[in-house]
Amino acid sequence: MTAPLISVVVAITGPDAHPLPVVDGLGKALVGGGYRCEFVVVLDGPATRYERELRDIAAHWPLRIVQLEGGGLGESIALSAGVAKAKGDLVVNAPPYLQIEPEDVLLVVKALEAGADCVATWRYSRIDPWLNQLQSRFFNLCLRWIMNMPFHDLNSGTRGFRRRVLDEVSFYGDQYRFLPVLARRQGFRVVEVRVRHREEKGRAGFYGLGVYLRRLLDILTITFLTRFTQRPLRFFGYLGFTAIAVGAPMALWYLYSKFELDQSLSDKPGFVLGALLVAFGFQLIGFGLVGEIIIFTQAPNLRDFKIEDVVEGAGDADATDGGRPEEGGPAAVKPAAVKPDAVKSDAVAPTSPVAADDGRAANAVPIEHADEPLRVRELLPGEDSRWDSYVSRHPLGTFFHRTGWARTVAEQFRHQPHHLVVEQGRRWLGVLPLFLTRSLFLGRNLVSMPYAVYGGVLADDERAQQALITQATALGRELGVGYVELRHLEARPGDRPRSPLYVTFRCELPDDPADVMARIPKKARAEVRCARDPAAPAIEGKRRESFGIRVTPDGSVDELFELFAENKRRLGSPSLPKRWFRGLVEEFGKAAVVHRAVDPRGRTLAAVMSFCFKDTVYAYYSGSHSDVNVTGVNNWIYCAIMEWAVEQGYRHFDFGRSRVDSGPAKFKKNMGFEAEPLHYEYLLLGPGAKLPEFHPSNPKLALPRRLWSKMPMGACNFLGARLSRHLP
């Protein structure tokens, strides 16, 4: 087994940094300890003064440099950016000078390996001036008192953690130094390790007032937020109650003195104070109640536990040794190799190789159930995780097979799901997600999957597949549908009526982001360069209007929708409603990414929403400005998405479906992709049923399309939202 890879992230935010000794010292210590290491240096500001040092470093150590645009973004962002680029599973955050003795970094790493998720360091033999030490002690004392966390030295710049801590814990501004606190609050294991102090850089003496205020505010914010998201009424109720308990006696005493002792209240500020405290107490309780309602009504969206695995019991009730302990795809095939997105995909990527390491599973012979009948039934509530597990493991499973897609479709368009499962005994042998769609234009049909380009049957063998298809046919007849549409990506065994309308474009991604450009044909490459580089030559015969366009994965749904809807209107098609896109992002979280192309003035020229699943990135919804004749921005944004995908560790890119010989299909071919026929199959059930022809290139739709493109935007959006339900 190869030595674990430790990523050391160094953020350079100030002027007094010396990355070379840090890298050298830590690198030697780590290598000496038997680890592999890589360094990520994040530059939060102009880089010129460190160029030489960084070049020296790069000559001896594996180094990646992250340059933050603009600068002055702070250490929290720098840390997040650095970890995003790091490849190792264990991360050590070090300040840009040798703060601790380099060998002590091994203590941090060993603590991580021993099972901790986050490691905070405690410097001893402090060498900084006594005033600083005093302040530091005071700060940490306050912290321990307010937050109730036993950390002694949160200002120490050296920390260690696992990547997934940063995935789950959100922090911003100056909160990076509270990372161990936040992590512990969220349930991670955090330990403190004593390390020898070596040198300290930074201001001696008192800091400015602003610094103290900011630190105080940070402490309050963190304490407050954590408690607030738990049960706001507890926190506010406690404060409110205390306020009332303190204020009421005060006010009552003065009232008593007014009535019994004939004293006026005017010169008794205590009365006012008491009364105000009581009023304030009520106010606080009111806030607590509002907080409770907010949390309560948002609870369905807050489900934040991550499931590592769902295991189904197996074996006979009486047998003492039995078959396989886990659900699986194809029978004897070892589950697909370690997926790079096991950390990225949402919730249910199972770590099946771990189970195999138990020793039993890999060698156990599956019990022959050949004589047991196959049974097809609908998916039960409670089996979502199991379904997602199955799709993850099946080699043909796509993003659109996930229950998340079905949930979003059901919620946004109110179509009825009829997910089918075929099982033998207790083992699942196949799944088929279906939706009953009722459309004014297309009639009643069963579709797998609506609003998706892929879907259809996932089965372990042909027998299971046939059982699913038979049941789908029966279900279709029972529901009175015209046809059952199976949007298969790859061919499935058997012969059913097919539609030749669509093709798809996919490719395998290279290992190095730089190779992405190399695979694009020359003409498209020139367009990319034109869009991307300020100094590229203009393309012969085309006017170049924009340059220096950047592509970043931080687009918003609003931007995407605006561009998408505009494009659709121009083409004469109804657009999906904005709530659909929002629903997708809400459901899939990080698995749905919006990239946008921004020109130097900050204007978003194009946006693309992509989905990430297993080792594939699906570029799906896109839109770009029509009124700006920008050369190559569309080529550039897809190229950038592919490079991003490679950096994130994905191996496949799916450019999406297009109609044969359409404009988009030609565009994709020009980008170097090959058209692959799709295998959309139809089980025709109703009398006189035939393959659907309701698609934009149908000549009957030419007039409606022209009219649509002339309508105002607001009307298009309104009608589009209504019509989308009928265009699955």
Add this chain to the structure above:
Amino acid sequence: MSELPASLGAGAACPIPVLSVVVPIYNERDNVAPLHEALTHALQQLDRSYEIVLVDDGSRDGTRDVLRRLAAVDPHLRLVLFRRNYGQTAAMAAGFHAARGRTIVSMDGDLQNDPADIGRLVDKLDEGYDVVCGWRRWRQDRAVTRLLPSRVANFLISRVTGARIHDTGCSLKVYRSWVVRSLHLYSDMHRFLAALGVGLGARITELPVRHHPRRAGKSKYGLGRVFRVLADLVGIKMLIQFAAHPIRWFSLLALPLLLLAIGMFVLGFVKVRGTGAWEWFAGYDMAAVAAGAVAMLVAFNVFLLGFLAELQVKVSKFFRHRIAITAREASR
């Protein structure tokens, strides 16, 4: 959910269970196997198909290996394994989500509850209830300091929430699936499941059950905890009742303050003579008038917060979602 043709669903070996038992487990390596045995034994005596959902809440003491070994030989077992420790409520929520049966049983993983009681609880459920709670009538705990606060808490909870349950702290409860699926648990809500059920309109009752003493662990009832329970109680009461309108609660909160404010305002215009007689409008007490005015402002403020709460309820699709689930589940 459309019904499949009868021929496809029937059969004694039908794997879809009618009864699901959900148990959150955290670092119970030595208790898991006896628990599983006791459960299997108890459940096999009932005349229904069952499944046991064990949720491992990030145990690090080897519990997971024991669980996998058990699952390898028992087809009735299902495991949900968390990546790390998320807490008992999250574990229970995950277990409820993964459960398939129409009747769901929740219990503790540390052998305090006795699986033999499940049968009686389920039978009681069939008599026409939606939630049946266990009642640890003969508590084995030693310290009075634990029983008394617990008793007081239970009394308050049952009175306030209308759940009329003597022992809300007992984890052993049986539900119809629609109750559980309509609820979204977070924080420490699993203690208030019965009370929340009342809010849904579920019929709740209780039955005495056996209780085995907690092996180790300190008593968790202190003053701070009592306060927390009280605060939770107020919150839950409001949450249950706000199916009507949250603004009612804010009015309830603002009203006493408003009355106080008016009182203080008026008081500002009274001067008390030494003889005990009151003189009206002889002069005015600036302090009292000011305090009254401010208190009145705050009272209005609190009242207006109620509108904010109403807005939040409207904006979230909470009730539509809940109604949809309840309707679907109730018709299963």
